[in-house]
Amino acid sequence: MMLVEKPKRLSRPRLSASDVVEAIKSRDIKFVDIQFTDVPGRLQHFTVPSDAVVDGGMTSGLSKVDGSSIRGFLDISESDAVAMPDPSTFAVVPWRSSAARMIADVYMGGSHRLERDPRHVAQSAxxxxxxxxxxxxxxxxxxxxxxxxxxxxxxxxxxxAGYRIDSSEGSWRRDGQGYKIRYKEGYYPVEPQDTLANVRDDIALTLQETFNVDVEAHHHEVATGGQCEVDMxxxxxxxxADNVMTLKYVAKNVAAKHGxxxxxxxxxxxxxxxxxxxxxxxxxxxxxxxxxxxxxxxxxxxxxxxxxxxxxxxxxxxxxxxxxxxxxxxxxxxxxxxxxxxxxxxxxxxxxxxxxxxxxxxxxxxxxxxxxxxxxxxxxxxxxxxxxxxxxxxxxxxxxxxxxxxxxxxxxxxxxxxxxxxxxxxxxxxxxxxxxxxxxxxxxxxxxxxxxxxxxxxxxxxxxxxxxxxxxxxxxxxxxxxxxxxxxx
Missing domain, CATH: 3.30.590.10 (Glutamine synthetase/guanido kinase, catalytic domain)
Structure with missing residues (x-):
């Protein structure tokens, strides 16, 4: 058995409920987005005034979830569920005017965990x-x-049904200008052929500086047409698992900011x-x-x-x-x-x-x-x-x-x-x-x-x-x- 120093990630400082209350007050946060993940893996949310969180929402939960309307959660005959925000996931959302987010655990009527809540499955594992x-x-x-x-x-x-994909990098483009990327030749090209380095920079910085998710590296991936990779x-x-859902949330919103x-x-x-x-x-x-x-x-x-x-x-x-x-x-x-x-x-x-x-x-x-x-x-x-x-x-x-x-x-x-x-x-x-x-x-x-x-x-x-x-x-x-x-x- 090779003993090493205990990984420092186990002792990373995590926000407490009191830290969240202080951050909401000091940063004048008006709303808090409560997020959780349905069974197929899509991020869901509802938004409450920040007072609902400050005044006990992290201990009593927020009863705003109709479990029968969330895919995979509950039948309509037993649909009342409660979201219990996790203060360690608090982050200010940069694309909202005055809102923060927290990831929540889902409970049945506030008494016990919802067995189908994917986050509960991860914690149980x-x-x-x-x-x-x-x-x-x-x-x-x-x-x-x-x-x-x-x-x-x-x-x-x-x-x-049908679809059409547009990418200035795409090898299939007839009207694209500049350096297109040939099929299967997208691994590690530099700018200007890699047109997405700035977007990935923005994703990585948002993850690190706003959501407390450390990024190891990012790069263009093998495929033409804008394939990317971000490694945390x-x-x-x-x-x-929280970080993966956060990355998807950030990547989609940062990409939208870049058009x-x-x-x-x-x-x-x-x-x-x-x-x-x-x-x-x-x-x-x-x-x-x-x-x-x-x-x-x-x-x-x-x-x-x-x-x-x-x-x-x-x-x-x-x-x-x-x-x-x-x-x-x-x-x-x-x-x-x-x-x-x-x-x-x-x-x-x-x-x-x-x-x-x-x-x-x-x-x-x-x-x-x-x-x-x-x-x-x-x-x-x-x-x-x-x-x-x-x-x-x-x-x-x-x-x-x-x-x-x-x-x-x-x-x-x-x-x-x-x-x-x-x-x-x-x-x-x-x-x-x-x-x-x-x-x-x-x-x-x-x-x-x-x-x-x-x-x-x-x-x-x-x-x-x-x-x-x-x-x-x-x-x-x-x-x-x-x-x-x-x-x-």
């Missing part, structure tokens, strides 16, 4: 880690990919890379010395990737449960247009160090005890359309199941799986992810026991029902490209 394995913390670092377009026109009615500094599970539009839809462009949310995770325990801790995934004696047996079992759990996990971490019909070979998407259920064609990667930029704190596992299947509270919780539960049941992930694969022959993949026993939302939902129906310590049964039913509803809505309508293929039949 953190508690379960301690109960199940004895580890104190898990750290999370998602790579958030998304697109920023100049404009998008889309329309949908009962009888027709690792944090604990619920905090990082552009941001989307976290996984695959808006055909023929180029899609947006993923590669999630890095590690498990940590308390050290025997005061102020020390240890990374349970690090083993200095492992010659392959300095990955411990605990880390390997965790990988085994991710790979074993990946087909059912997909319904949560890749929850849209559009997700499976990303999960196809040839676009750096993790189609194949294998693992390896530095292998981006595998579903699970063990980053190996550095070796040695000096870098023990950085040892982690990267799960490459999730995408940014997923609900981060549910995604991180489900991943943790799959990994815990792997550790408890000592699931062997098999031998690592360091070859490019995309270039393997079918015979070679069969020889290595490499399985594939589900090829559609339908298949992943079917997998979830038959493989959900590992989720039940944290995921309420009715929540899993709601996830499945919502997925099937969206699947039917897409599959039952003619696709525009079908006219190209079949109109002359």
């Amino acid at each position: 953190e508690a379960y880690l301690k109960d199940a394995l004895g580890y104190s913390w898990s750290f999370w670092g998602p790579e958030m990919e998304f697109f920023i377009f100049d404009g998008v026109n889309w329309w949908s009615s009962e009888w027709e 500094v690792y944090d604990t599970l619920t905090r990082m 552009k539009i941001a989307t976290f839809m996984p695959k808006p462009l055909y023929g180029d890379n899609a947006s993923g949310m590669h999630v890095h995770v590690s498990l940590w325990g308390e050290g025997s010395n005061p102020g020390s801790a240890y990374n349970a995934f690090y083993d200095q004696d492992d010659q392959y990737a300095e990955i411990s047996q605990t880390g390997r079992y965790f990988i085994g759990g991710l790979l074993d449960h990946a087909p059912s996990l997909a319904a949560i971490v890749a929850p849209t019909t559009n997700s499976y247009k990303r999960l196809v070979p040839g676009y750096e998407a993790p189609v194949y259920l294998t693992w390896g160090k530095s292998n981006r064609s595998a579903a699970v990667r063990v980053p190996s930029y550095y070796r040695g005890a000096a870098y023990s704190a950085a040892k982690r596992v990267e799960f490459r299947v999730p995408d940014p359309s997923s609900n981060p509270y549910l995604t991180f919780a489900a991943m943790l539960l799959a990994g815990i199941d792997g550790v408890r049941r000592k699931m062997d992930p098999g031998d690592p694969v360091d070859e490019n799986v995309y270039h393997m022959s079918p015979q070679r993949k069969r020889q290595l026993g490499i399985r594939s992810l589900p090829g559609s939302l339908h298949d992943s939902l079917e997998a979830l129906k038959s493989d959900k026991e590992y989720l039940k310590p944290v995921f309420d049964g009715s929540l899993l039913d709601a996830i499945i029902e919502n997925g099937e509803r969206e699947l039917l809505a897409v599959e039952s309508r003619p696709h525009p490209y079908e006219f190209h293929l079949y109109f002359d039949a």
Whole structure:
């Protein structure tokens, strides 16, 4: 066991209720936005005068939530819910004239937590880690990919649908001027070819200076037409899920300020890379010395990737449960247009160090005890359309199941799986992810026991029902490209 100094992020100062009251008064805040996330992963809000928060709203809650109108929450017969703001999430909203925001926990009638509240699921997963394995913390670092377009026109009615995407960077543009980005050549170009550096700067500064979210880096991503990535500094599970929702909130509003539009839809462009949310995770325990801790995934004696047996079992759990996990971490019909070979998407259920064609990667930029704190596992299947509270919780539960049941992930694969022959993949026993939302939902129906310590049964039913509803809505309508293929039949 390699002891290191306890990560400083665990002792970061967090605002208290009294800090919030003082900030509201000193900054003359008139309104407070109360935010929470529905089951599909969309941020919701209502706004109250700041007096409602100052006069006890953080202790008694704010009874403004009709749970039956929030997707996945409550039936109309039991719809009253209460939002309890978390003072540590307080931030002044720069694009509002005099408003702040707080993320809230949702309660049933003020008495007990709403089991379907995604933030409650994340918090419960953190508690379960301690109960199940004895580890104190898990750290999370998602790579958030998304697109920023100049404009998008889309329309949908009962009888027709279509869309048009506009980007000055887009390789498809005939009327664009300047340096367009060729398909799959958008990784790390400098300005002026990268037209979005200033927008990303603005997003990063807003996250850091206003919302107390630390940014590690940002850059242009592989695809043409404005694909971006913003990486946040690792944090604990619920905090990082809060940060993901905050990033999406900030990116959309900052893009709008610049006259552009941001989307976290996984695959808006055909023929180029899609947006993923590669999630890095590690498990940590308390050290025997005061102020020390240890990374349970690090083993200095492992010659392959300095990955411990605990880390390997965790990988085994991710790979074993990946087909059912997909319904949560890749929850849209559009997700499976990303999960196809040839676009750096993790189609194949294998693992390896530095292998981006595998579903699970063990980053190996550095070796040695000096870098023990950085040892982690990267799960490459999730995408940014997923609900981060549910995604991180489900991943943790799959990994815990792997550790408890000592699931062997098999031998690592360091070859490019995309270039393997079918015979070679069969020889290595490499399985594939589900090829559609339908298949992943079917997998979830038959493989959900590992989720039940944290995921309420009715929540899993709601996830499945919502997925099937969206699947039917897409599959039952003619696709525009079908006219190209079949109109002359």
